[in-house]
Amino acid sequence: MKIVAIILLLIIIIALGRALLQMVRGGRPTQMVRALTLRVGLSIALFVLLLVAYGMGWIHPNA
Structure with a gap:
């Protein structure tokens, strides 16, 4: 899940740069x-x- 989020963030930054x-x-x-x-x-x-990942329990906020 973390890798997907990081990849999406990188693509967002690349699109902004373009x-x-x-x-x-x-x-x-x-x-x-x-x-x-x-x-x-x-x-x-x-x-x-x-939001979906949090709702499904795949990610949890830090305490």
């Missing part, structure tokens, strides 16, 4: 919007995954 590069380079706005949309979608998916 959007930043498109903004700085002055590239097509559609590519920047796609990268940001991907980041938002993955962030929501990670949040839902963490």
